Amino acid sequence: MVTTEDLKQTFGTTRIRIADPSAVPARVVSESARRVMTEIGLPPGILNTVLINSEVVSFPWLSDILERSGKEVPEHYENLVRLGSFGAGSACFDAVGGEVKLAILARPQVIPPVINSDLYKFVEFLYEIELERRRFERDGDMEAHLRIAAERLRELDPPVMGELSPWPTILELVMDPDAD
Incomplete structure (x- = not known):
């Protein structure tokens, strides 16, 4: 928690x-x-x-x-x-x-x-994304950290991680803020 x-x-x-x-x-x-x-x-x-x-x-x-x-x-x-x-x-x-x-x-x-x-799930999502973003900054393996973060978010709140979820886009923007 x-x-x-x-x-x-x-x-x-x-x-x-x-x-x-x-x-x-x-x-x-x-x-x-x-x-x-x-x-x-x-x-x-x-x-x-x-x-x-x-x-x-x-x-x-x-x-x-x-x-x-x-x-x-x-x-x-x-x-x-x-x-x-x-x-x-x-x-x-x-x-x-x-x-x-x-x-x-x-x-x-x-x-x-x-x-x-x-x-609470929203706070957990922000927390988990920030943890994974910091790990990515240390080792630079964006694909691995995107996958790990997405899996973790799916575990935390499965109903909101469907096909139309905005969270995968948020993950990509957070991991690569210079991406268009």
Whole structure:
């Protein structure tokens, strides 16, 4: 089980995003999401591929973000809290169900697909990817580390590693940030 200390050591920072339990809105009913947000925390991200906003501890609702920009808020955005950028989209967690979803703000009519079955799995994915990225930096065998990381992610959260999963692309971007 990944801990706050694991995140601090692996990401080389004390800037783990942890919310004060009294700051968690009542709308966040997912116990697993509450636990991650108040006890374990979120790392700042991986390179420029997945970036977790420091504001995440103030629970930025995707519906509020869209309303401020003058856009209509679709029903499927009502319970989503924006975590930060994820490739070309926004990683969000569902405050009711706990799943992590990928929202494309430029296309709010598209129902966001699930990218992790819960917020803890999302943190585990970031942690495992960062570990493998550091191993790759030491020995340079990108193919081996992509394979190892993909296998590990499949073990952690099998339903989200299907054919349409964005994680293989994220892995490639993290291992080779200069790739197009």
